[in-house]
Amino acid sequence: xxxxxxxxxxxxxxxxxxxxxxxxxxxxxxxxxxxxxxxxxxxxxxxxxxxxxxxxxxxxxxxxxxxxxxxxxxxxxxxxxxxxxxxxxxxxxxxxxxxxxxxxxxxxxxxxxxxxxxxxxxxxxxxxxxxxxxxxxxxxxxxxxxxxxxxxxxxxxxxxxxxxxxxxxxxxxxxxxxxxxxxxxxxxxxxxxxxxxxxxxxxxxxxxxxxxxxxxxxxxxxxxxxxxxxxxxxxxxxxxxxxxxxxxxxxxxxxxxxxxxxxxxxxxxxxxxxxxxxxxxxxxxxxxxxxxxxxxxxxxxxxxxxxxxxxxxxxxxxxxxxxxxxxxxxxxxxxxxxxxxxxxxxxxxxxxxxxxxxxxxxxxxxxxxxxxxxxxxxxxxxxxxxxxxxxxxxxxxxxxxxxxxxxxxxxxxxxxxxxxxxxxxxxxxxxxxxxxxxxxxxxxxxxxxxxxxxxxxxxxxxxxxxxxxxxxxxxxxxxxxxxxxxxxxxxxxxxxxxxxxxxxxxxxxxxxxxxxxxxxxxxxxxxxxxxxxxxxxxxxxxxxxxxxxxxxxxxxxxxxxxxxxxxxxxxxxxxxxxxxxxxxxxxxxxxxxxxxxxxxxxxxxxxxxxxxxxxxxxxxxxxxxxxxxxxxxxxxxxxxxxxxxxxxxxxxxxxxxxxxxxxxxxxxxxxxxxxxxxxxxxxxxxxxxxxxxxxxxxxxxxxxxxxxxxxxxxxxxxxxxxxxxxxxxxxxxxxxxxxxxxxxxxxxxxxx
Amino acid sequence: xxxxxxxxxxxxxxxxxxxxxxxxxxxxxxxxxxxxxxxxxxxxxxxxxxxxxxxxxxxxxxxxxxxxxxxxxxxxxxxxxxxxxxxxxxxxxxxxxxxxxxxxxxxxxxxxxxxxxxxxxxxxxxxxxxxxxxxxxxxxxxxxxxxxxxxxxxxxxxxxxxxxxxxxxxxxxxxxxxxxxxxxxxxxxxxxxxxxxxxxxxxxxxx
Numbered sequence: 001x002x003x004x005x006x007x008x009x010x011x012x013x014x015x016x017x018x019x020x021x022x023x024x025x026x027x028x029x030x031x032x033x034x035x036x037x038x039x040x041x042x043x044x045x046x047x048x049x050x051x052x053x054x055x056x057x058x059x060x061x062x063x064x065x066x067x068x069x070x071x072x073x074x075x076x077x078x079x080x081x082x083x084x085x086x087x088x089x090x091x092x093x094x095x096x097x098x099x100x101x102x103x104x105x106x107x108x109x110x111x112x113x114x115x116x117x118x119x120x121x122x123x124x125x126x127x128x129x130x131x132x133x134x135x136x137x138x139x140x141x142x143x144x145x146x147x148x149x150x151x152x153x154x155x156x157x158x159x160x161x162x163x164x165x166x167x168x169x170x171x172x173x174x175x176x177x178x179x180x181x182x183x184x185x186x187x188x189x190x191x192x193x194x195x196x197x198x199x200x201x202x203x204x205x206x207x208x209x210x211x212x213x214x215x216x217x218x219x220x221x222x223x224x225x226x227x228x229x230x231x232x233x234x235x236x237x238x239x240x241x242x243x244x245x246x247x248x249x250x251x252x253x254x255x256x257x258x259x260x261x262x263x264x265x266x267x268x269x270x271x272x273x274x275x276x277x278x279x280x281x282x283x284x285x286x287x288x289x290x291x292x293x294x295x296x297x298x299x300x301x302x303x304x305x306x307x308x309x310x311x312x313x314x315x316x317x318x319x320x321x322x323x324x325x326x327x328x329x330x331x332x333x334x335x336x337x338x339x340x341x342x343x344x345x346x347x348x349x350x351x352x353x354x355x356x357x358x359x360x361x362x363x364x365x366x367x368x369x370x371x372x373x374x375x376x377x378x379x380x381x382x383x384x385x386x387x388x389x390x391x392x393x394x395x396x397x398x399x400x401x402x403x404x405x406x407x408x409x410x411x412x413x414x415x416x417x418x419x420x421x422x423x424x425x426x427x428x429x430x431x432x433x434x435x436x437x438x439x440x441x442x443x444x445x446x447x448x449x450x451x452x453x454x455x456x457x458x459x460x461x462x463x464x465x466x467x468x469x470x471x472x473x474x475x476x477x478x479x480x481x482x483x484x485x486x487x488x489x490x491x492x493x494x495x496x497x498x499x500x501x502x503x504x505x506x507x508x509x510x511x512x513x514x515x516x517x518x519x520x521x522x523x524x525x526x527x528x529x530x531x532x533x534x535x536x537x538x539x540x541x542x543x544x545x546x547x548x549x550x551x552x553x554x555x556x557x558x559x560x561x562x563x564x565x566x567x568x569x570x571x572x573x574x575x576x577x578x579x580x581x582x583x584x585x586x587x588x589x590x591x592x593x594x595x596x597x598x599x600x601x602x603x604x605x606x607x608x609x610x611x612x613x614x615x616x617x618x619x620x621x622x623x624x625x626x627x628x629x630x631x632x633x634x635x636x637x638x639x640x641x642x643x644x645x646x647x648x649x650x651x652x653x654x655x656x657x658x659x660x661x662x663x664x665x666x667x668x669x670x671x672x673x674x675x676x677x678x679x680x681x682x683x684x685x686x687x688x689x690x691x692x693x694x695x696x697x698x699x700x701x702x703x704x705x706x707x708x709x710x711x712x713x714x715x716x717x718x719x720x721x722x723x724x725x726x727x728x729x730x731x732x733x734x735x736x737x738x739x740x741x742x743x744x745x746x747x748x749x750x751x752x
Numbered sequence: 753x754x755x756x757x758x759x760x761x762x763x764x765x766x767x768x769x770x771x772x773x774x775x776x777x778x779x780x781x782x783x784x785x786x787x788x789x790x791x792x793x794x795x796x797x798x799x800x801x802x803x804x805x806x807x808x809x810x811x812x813x814x815x816x817x818x819x820x821x822x823x824x825x826x827x828x829x830x831x832x833x834x835x836x837x838x839x840x841x842x843x844x845x846x847x848x849x850x851x852x853x854x855x856x857x858x859x860x861x862x863x864x865x866x867x868x869x870x871x872x873x874x875x876x877x878x879x880x881x882x883x884x885x886x887x888x889x890x891x892x893x894x895x896x897x898x899x900x901x902x903x904x905x906x907x908x909x910x911x912x913x914x915x916x917x918x919x920x921x922x923x924x925x926x927x928x929x930x931x932x933x934x935x936x937x938x939x940x941x942x943x944x945x946x947x948x949x950x951x952x953x954x955x956x957x958x959x
Contacts (some may be wrong), residue, residue, distance in 0.1 A: 012904060016907045018892065018910050019840070023905065027833075173939050176903070225841065252796075471902070501857065529934075621899045625945060657846060661939065663943075664943055665934070667941075667944060
């Protein structure tokens with residue numbers, strides 16, 4: 001029975017195409033008397049709450065109750081690590097922060113009720129940018145640091161590249177907004193349906209807010225309509241409000257954010273500011289790097305510290321840095337609390353090192369791909385935090401194969417010829433690598449659990465700690481379970497994720513969902529097959545799996561098992577900045593070709609070729625989808641999705657009309673995706689490799705291809721631009737290189 | 753605006769109370785079956801009683817419904833909350849993402865910004881109405897075979913847009929398909945698989 005490695009359909013395929021696959025808000029009709037919640041929103045980015053008067057709201061038809069800090073029986077704080085997120089703040093810390101919630105029979109009545117609450121504020125000065133935070137000394141963390149080697153090369157190198165790079169954040173825009181429905185069962189305990197990547201933490205936070213033991217709270221996640229990191233922590237507050245509403249009123253409560261509320265209230269990918277100085281030899285080898293990273297963490301810590309750690313870990317991307325000092329600090333600003341987003345701080349740092357290498361290439365008049373290749377890790381090298389780069393030879397293998405299959409060298413010549421013939425439209429082609437560390441950077445999260453139940457008729461239920469958000473985890477788990485038990489997939493049903501089936505789970509994040517939960521499922525299945533083996537041997541060869549199960553039952557052999565897995569051999573000492581934080585690295589590379597229009601700054605993505613190391617793919621359709629989708633999401637982050645805040649700290653881009661999302665036109669016109677062959681990853685479930693996050697950073701090839709195209713408008717000048725590379729930024733970048741080279745001059749000054 | 757809303761809300765409550773009094777039996781939540789044709793002519797009695805409410809009669813997936821609703825009820829709310837047809841999703845609520853796409857009288861519309869009363873007298877087709885007797889529609893079959901989704905939240909909208917597109921253009925090019933589906937976002941960016949599904953669906957529906 002071979003199911004793993006096969007291109008099987010999605011586990012919920014029929015549900016998705018018939019509309020029968022349910023998401024949290026689809027369950028609302030099951031709860032008679034369901035109350036709806038709407039927040040009272042503070043109109044300031046920073047203010048003290050002087051008073052709240054809900055008297056008028058209480059007489060609003062349909063309004064049932066108002067939730068304020070006085071209603072919290074436990075600790076009214078949802079901060080996941082540091083308890084720094086009051087549910088009902090005395091001090092408003094970002095524009096539109098909820099200060100109270102209104103519960104009503106309908107969402108409309110709740111909204112009207114919220115508008116009747118009279119809140120008085122004393123506005124306070126707000127910090128809205130990274131630079132303002134640096135100037136004010138406003139930080140959420142101390143400086144985190146990793147260093148090795150002698151930085152004196154910075155002074156003696158043949159070439160020194162210095163500068164700063166500003167990187168914008170990214171809105172998750174999961175199509176299903178944050179949603180929770182809570183109700184009380186007959187024992188008085190509270191159950192919650194939540195669109196959460198981390199049911200155990202949602203359970204923990206609710207228990208904390210209500211001041212009850214965790215066994216009083218059950219959290220279930222059927223599936224999510226996208227999450228991308230945005231429901232790793234940010235689902236907790238919505239779930240806590242729903243649970244508090246039940247606690248107070250006894251009626252089921254739904255908290256479902258509208259799109260505008262979701263974009264105004266929930267955290268995003270961190271904007272970054274990087275300041276750097278790098279020394280290169282005359283042949284383009286990086287000799288030393290000093291890098292200072294600031295992230296905009298928003299008002300509370302959230303996951304900003306481990307995100308910054310991952311930035312420090314990934315400032316090398318695939319390159320050996322002999323001497324490096326990288327320091328990172330999370331700025332506290334009066335904005336939404338920025339949070340996990342696919343890549344988790346890795347992408348920002350990797351864009352920076354690619355930017356530095358590209359500038360060095362231009363300064364040394366060497367092709368960027370040559371400089372990149374010269375700096376690759378080789379087998380036996382260690383990272384700046386002391387981890388051996390196992391499988392480093394795959395970087396060069398992938399690079400060379402991809403250059404060949406994409407006809408990179410030949411197409412560079414074609415691009416050069418095209419550019420020689422066109423004055424106002426130029427093309428650029430670039431190849432960039434990805435090395436991405438797999439494991440949670442907090443070691444203790446690297447564990448997974450499963451509960452496999454087999455019934456006497458041979459049908460199977462698999463419970464595990466992971467959540468399904470579209471990444472295909474449930475499809476893979478089903479394949480892994482079927483493969484491990486030696487049964488057809490149809491026999492295996494993957495159950496919704498519930499905290500009363502597998503406790504104390506980790507978030508489904510860090511690309512590790514299959515590695516951790518899949519291995520736990522294998523562990524459980526092995527125990528069961530170990531017990532069933534002798535039973536099967538005692539039966540005729542014609543016995544079916546169901547016959548074996550029935551016989552085992554009658555022999556009083558248990559048909560269920562719990563499975564467990566913890567990632568071995570990982571550790572990290574944050575004080576020393578040394579360790580082995582990652583179980584392994586995922587590798588890949590992409591070649592992208594773009595065409596930039598000097599009149600508009602717009603570009604077309606003509607072609608992208610990707611070669612990704614997914615180990616032995618458990619589910620090729622799922623993995624391919626993750627690569628294609630991750631890449632396009634990265635293209636969105638780097639070229640069109642721009643978050644803007646106004647002077648009052650309000651998110652100005654609060655809908656899809658002002659926040660441009662990748663659509664059909666961002667898909668490369670030619671899009672070739674392939675897996676590295678014969679790439680079994682030892683020690684990982686079925687020899688596979690994580691695939692959720694790494695492909696996002698393949699999109700850096702598009703940013704670098706745009707840089708090549710812009711450079712073609714000038715005569716060897718260094719091209720720099722902030723991220724995202726929107727048409728506006730590219731338009732001005734083209735102007736700068738044209739002016740710099742003296743080919744064109746403009747009398748009109750332009751903003752940088 | 754706030755005052756207007758409040759007035760409306762109070763009125764709607766009194767309206768409901770009035771209805772409870774028994775002046776009109778609306779059949780509560782269970783929709784009464786009536787012929788869809790000529791439904792508009794039967795509306796005025798309700799409108800006279802409260803201009804902020806209307807009785808809409810329309811067909812959804814071949815089944816006729818008649819229900820008294822606030823005028824401002826969107827078709828999406830009507831489908832999801834009144835009829836409990838939750839296969840149609842709310843993504844952006846501002847006709848930008850396409851997750852709420854349904855077919856009204858043969859045209860694909862954003863149900864989040866279409867009022868239910870605008871569809872009165874019409875025929876609405878949602879994702880729940882595509883499969884017949886548990887046999888998937890060829891478009892659904894193609895999406896299954898080509899995995900034209902990841903999280904699935906945009907899928908019903910993608911499929912409904914595809915339905916209208918292929919009804920009008922049974923033998924399209926890939927470029928035509930991209931253009932026709934440009935009103936439907938997929939945040940997972942499963943576009944390549946969606947395109948494969950649409951092209952496969954065109955072959956299946958022609959077969």
